Each structure stands twice: as structure tokens, then as C-alpha cells.
Amino acid sequence: xxxxxxxxxxxxxxxxxxxxxxxxxxxxxxxxxxxxxxxxxxxxxxxxxxxxxxxxxxxxxxxxxxxxxxxxxxxxxxxxxxxxxxxxxxxxxxxxxxxxxxxxxxxxxxxxxxxxxxxxxxxxxxxxxxxxxxxxxxxxxxxxxxxxxxxxxxxxxxxxxxxxxxxxxxxxxxxxxxxxxxxxxxxxxxxxxxxxxxxxxxxxxxxxxxxxxxxxxxxxxxxxxxxx
Amino acid sequence: xxxxxxxxxxxxxxxxxxxxxxxxxxxxxxxxxxxxxxxxxxxxxxxxxxxxxxxxxxxxxxxxxxxxxxxxxxxxxxxxxxxxxxxxxxxxxxxxxxxxxxxxxxxxxxxxxxxxxxxxxxxxxxxxxxxxxxxxxxxxxxxxxxxxxxxxxxxxxxxxxxxxxxxxxxxxxxxxxxxxxxxxxxxxxxxxxxxxxxxxxxxxxxxxxxxxxxxxxxxxxxxxxxxxxxxxxxxxxxxxxxxxxxxxxxxxxxxxxxxxxxxxxxxxxxxxxxxxxxxxxxxxxxxxxxxxxxxxxxxxxxxxxxx
Numbered sequence: 001x002x003x004x005x006x007x008x009x010x011x012x013x014x015x016x017x018x019x020x021x022x023x024x025x026x027x028x029x030x031x032x033x034x035x036x037x038x039x040x041x042x043x044x045x046x047x048x049x050x051x052x053x054x055x056x057x058x059x060x061x062x063x064x065x066x067x068x069x070x071x072x073x074x075x076x077x078x079x080x081x082x083x084x085x086x087x088x089x090x091x092x093x094x095x096x097x098x099x100x101x102x103x104x105x106x107x108x109x110x111x112x113x114x115x116x117x118x119x120x121x122x123x124x125x126x127x128x129x130x131x132x133x134x135x136x137x138x139x140x141x142x143x144x145x146x147x148x149x150x151x152x153x154x155x156x157x158x159x160x161x162x163x164x165x166x167x168x169x170x171x172x173x174x175x176x177x178x179x180x181x182x183x184x185x186x187x188x189x190x191x192x193x194x195x196x197x198x199x200x201x202x203x204x205x206x207x208x209x210x211x212x213x214x215x216x217x218x219x220x221x222x223x224x225x226x227x228x
Numbered sequence: 229x230x231x232x233x234x235x236x237x238x239x240x241x242x243x244x245x246x247x248x249x250x251x252x253x254x255x256x257x258x259x260x261x262x263x264x265x266x267x268x269x270x271x272x273x274x275x276x277x278x279x280x281x282x283x284x285x286x287x288x289x290x291x292x293x294x295x296x297x298x299x300x301x302x303x304x305x306x307x308x309x310x311x312x313x314x315x316x317x318x319x320x321x322x323x324x325x326x327x328x329x330x331x332x333x334x335x336x337x338x339x340x341x342x343x344x345x346x347x348x349x350x351x352x353x354x355x356x357x358x359x360x361x362x363x364x365x366x367x368x369x370x371x372x373x374x375x376x377x378x379x380x381x382x383x384x385x386x387x388x389x390x391x392x393x394x395x396x397x398x399x400x401x402x403x404x405x406x407x408x409x410x411x412x413x414x415x416x417x418x419x420x421x422x423x424x425x426x427x428x429x430x431x432x433x434x435x436x437x438x439x440x441x442x443x444x445x446x447x448x449x450x451x452x453x454x455x456x457x458x459x460x461x462x463x464x465x466x467x468x469x470x471x472x473x474x475x476x477x478x479x480x481x482x483x484x485x486x487x488x489x490x491x492x493x494x495x496x497x498x499x500x501x502x503x504x505x506x507x508x509x510x511x512x513x514x515x516x517x518x519x520x521x522x523x524x525x526x527x528x529x530x531x532x533x534x535x
Contacts, residue, residue: 077443080443083442
């Protein structure tokens with residue numbers, strides 16, 4: 001699903017975001033991306049979304065070579081990648097329903113199927129009662145579930161989460177992780193960047209550790225800190 | 229493309245950001261109203277100048293003793309002159325009297341019944357292409373034997389005085405100034421409107437970022453903004469066009485119903501049809517505002533849509 005071949009990213013000004021990263025994440029995998037702030041987690045995610053172009057190396061996502069992907073095709077790439085962010089990134093002026101529906105409007109989904117799919121996914125994330133609330137009217141945990149619903153309503157093959165539990169309390173985080181896990185079980189590849197040590201240790205999933213842009217550890221059933 | 233979705237998005241965001249909407253509509257209104265007034269003043273001057281130019285006429289009065297042959301010879305001579313516009317108009321003695329009666333109005337009968345003969349001379353009315361050529365053309369009749377001159381003078385030839393021509397000169401200068409003013413105000417309108425649009429888009433850059441992240445194509449993001457700009461621009465400039473029309477109409481009525489009219493002040497009504505503007509001045513103004521709004525949106529969006 002995701003292949004990095006010797007990928008480097010040096011920002012203008014010399015800051016290194018990624019350095020010689022080789023990586024292969026298979027279809028249907030669930031992987032954590034861990035590392036201190038500034039270790040390059042977000043750079044990696046942005047590279048996958050083609051928000052950034054690598055300085056060096058080759059990136060393949062969902063069978064597309066991002067190095068040769070034309071600018072005009074970037075929206076098509078992003079429709080195949082669901083995104084969940086630490087700050088939720090919900091449209092503040094739209095209701096819960098409209099936020100999720102927007103992701104479907106974008107791909108030109110017929111109105112009738114939007115009316116069917118949105119309540120369905122909102123029920124799945126447990127927000128069936130809040131469809132007409134604005135993001136400002138619901139809790140952080142709920143907002144994050146809206147953003148998961150939006151990311152998943154298209155059933156994309158890949159879901160990226162950039163510190164999804166960064167702004168919500170530990171109990172709610174557990175629920176959210178279970179949600180991500182359920183999504184993963186439908187066959188969606190999930191890549192989750194996180195600081196949440198407990199979560200990573202409990203889930204025992206694949207762990208990719210970054211340090212100053214280098215991939216320093218890749219364990220099949222890993223924990224947050226190296227066990228060595 | 230789902231146009232109803234874009235229109236709904238645009239209307240929704242106009243409603244939600246109503247403060248920004250009002251600010252933008254007012255900006256368009258003010259800039260377009262100023263531009264509109266400049267254009268209307270320009271148009272009034274233009275028509276005024278045209279009618280003045282049309283009045284630059286040479287009248288050549290003929291002696292009563294002139295024979296029909298002499299008169300028709302003169303007519304063909306005038307027609308042959310390259311400076312002359314169209315054919316000269318011959319006013320016979322009877323026609324001259326008729327015109328005089330009309331100018332006197334209802335009292336004409338009383339005054340004219342005492343006349344035993346018609347004292348008014350026949351004349352040619354000659355229009356020239358260029359007001360500057362009046363002198364040259366007029367001079368050709370100064371010494372003509374059949375022209376009714378008082379001996380030693382040229383009073384048988386009447387033509388536009390120096391003042392009229394000076395006025396025309398001034399008007400053409402003012403007209404050139406108006407062109408410069410039009411360009412300046414048009415540029416100011418464009419700048420002002422584009423700044424407002426850019427501000428309102430800057431306020432929503434996060435929204436645009438999110439749209440891009442969920443895979444919206446650039447045009448999918450753009451359309452609602454374009455519709456929004458169009459509506460804002462149209463609203464503002466329709467109000468501006470109405471304002472310009474009302475003010476001009478009021479001045480027009482005031483001038484025509486008051487003694488100011490006596491001074492020869494000219495104000496022309498502007499309406500749908502209008503000279504140099506294929507659609508008419510005011511509809512053009514309204515469409516211009518709408519176009520500025522939507523193009524402004526596209527331009528202002530550019531930096532946020534660079535992937």
C-alpha cells in the first residue's frame with residue numbers, strides 16, 4: 001500500500017524531515033508511527049498525501065508513483081486516503097452531517113447515496129444523535145469521531161491518522177483506537193502517528209520509530225520504547 | 229458538476245459571513261458608484277459637445293434680388309465644398325417667415341399683420357464637418373454679390389462665434405481629463421474589490437485547506453467562491469447603477485423644470501440604451517461589478533490552491 005524507497009526530505013533552510021527512509025506497509029496492515037516531536041512523523045504523512053515532495057527517493061501510494069503523479073491528479077490520490085488529524089480539521093460552519101457529507105460531495109456521490117451513507121457511518125462511530133450539531137457544540141472526542149467518520153465514509157483503502165488522540169482524554173482515546181481497529185478489520189490499511197505510549201504498548205501492532213528523520217526501528221508487534 | 233450544490237454553498241457562506249458580505253457589497257457599491265458617476269458625467273459632456281458641434285452652423289442670407297439661377301448656382305458651389313457636411317438647407321423667404329411666426333408664438337398674428345411685405349431674407353444653412361473650419365468656409369461668402377451684406381461689412385454671413393468654439397475646445401480638454409479619471413477610478417475599483425475578496429478568502433483559508441485534504445479538486449473549491457463573488461459584485465453594482473440612475477434622473481428633471489435650463493445646461497437621461505456601451509451604460513456597470521467579483525475570487529484563491 002505504501003512504499004518508500006530511500007526517501008529524503010530536506011526543507012528550505014536545511015531542516016531534515018526525512019532521511020533515507022525505506023519502508024513497506026502492506027495492504028490491510030495497522031502500523032504506529034512513533035517518535036519525539038520533530039522526528040519527522042508529520043513529514044512522512046505529508047509526503048504520503050503529496051502535500052510535500054521528497055527531495056530524494058521514490059514513493060508509491062496505492063499503486064501510484066507520487067514522483068510522477070501530476071498535480072491535477074493529487075485530489076484523486078487524496079480521495080483514496082482518509083485523514084484524521086490532531087486538531088480534527090472539521091469545517092466549523094458545517095454541521096456534523098454536512099462535514100461528513102462534504103467528503104462525498106467532493107467525489108460527486110449522488111445525493112441519494114449521501115443521504116444513506118452519512119447516517120450509516122455516523123451510527124457506526126456512535127454519533128447518530130448529533131447529526132445536526134456544529135463542531136463547536138460537541139466534545140473533542142466527538143469531534144474526532146466525526147473526523148474519523150469523514151475519513152472513512154468513502155471506504156478508502158488507506159487511513160492516515162496524525163496524533164488522533166493528541167487532544168482527547170485517555171478513556172475517549174481507547175474508544176477511538178477501537179474504532180480505528182474496526183476500520184482496519186474491514187481491510188483498510190491504517191497508519192497512525194502518535195505520542196500515546198500506553199496505546200501503542202497495549203495494541204501490540206507494528207511500530208515504526210523515527211528519530212531526526214531516520215527510521216530507527218521497525219517491529220512487527222512492537223511497543224513505544226525499544227525493548228532492547 | 230452539481231451546480232445547485234455550489235449555489236447552496238455560496239448562499240450559505242454569504243449568510244454565515246454576513247458581516248463580510250455586507251462589507252464586500254458596500255465596497256463594490258462605492259467603487260462602482262464612483263466609476264458610474266464618472267462615466268455618466270463623461271457621457272453627458274460627450275452629448276453636450278455633440279449637440280454644440282451640431283449647432284456650429286453657417287447662415288448665409290441672400291439678397292431679395294438674387295435670381296433663382298444664382299441661388300441654385302450657389303447651392304451647387306456649396307455642395308462641392310469638401311468641408312461641408314451633407315447638403316445645405318435652403319430656407320426661402322416664406323419659410324423664414326413661418327419659422328419667425330413659430331418663434332413668436334401666439335402673439336405672432338398681432339405683430340405680423342402690420343407688415344405689408346415679408347422683410348425676412350432667404351438663406352442657406354450650412355453645416356461643416358469640423359468646427360475649426362467654420363472661418364474658412366464662412367469667408368468664401370464675404371464678397372459674394374448675392375449675399376445680403378450691409379456695404380462694408382460681412383453681416384450677411386452669420387457663423388459660430390469665438391466663444392462657442394472656445395467652449396468646444398474646453399469640453400474636449402475636459403473629456404480627455406475624464407478619460408484619465410475613468411481609468412484611475414476603474415483601477416481603484418478593481419483594487420478595492422480585489423482587496424476585499426482577498427480578505428474574505430484569507431479569513432477562510434483553513435476551510436480551503438480542509439477541502440483540499442479531503443480530495444476536492446481546485447474547481448470544486450473554486451466554484452462556490454466564484455458564485456459568491458458574482459452575487460456580491462452583482463448586488464453591489466446593481467445598487468450602484470440604481471443610485472447613478474436616480475441621481476442623474478433627479479438632476480435631469482431639476483434642470484429641465486427650472487430656470488437653469490435657460491442657461492443651456494445640458495443633462496441627458498441615461499437608461500438601458502447608451503451610446504458607446506453595447507448593453508447600455510448601467511447594465512454594463514452591473515455586469516462589470518459581477519465579473520470583477522467572480523474574477524477577483526479566482527485570482528485571490530490562486531495562492532491557496534497551489535498544491
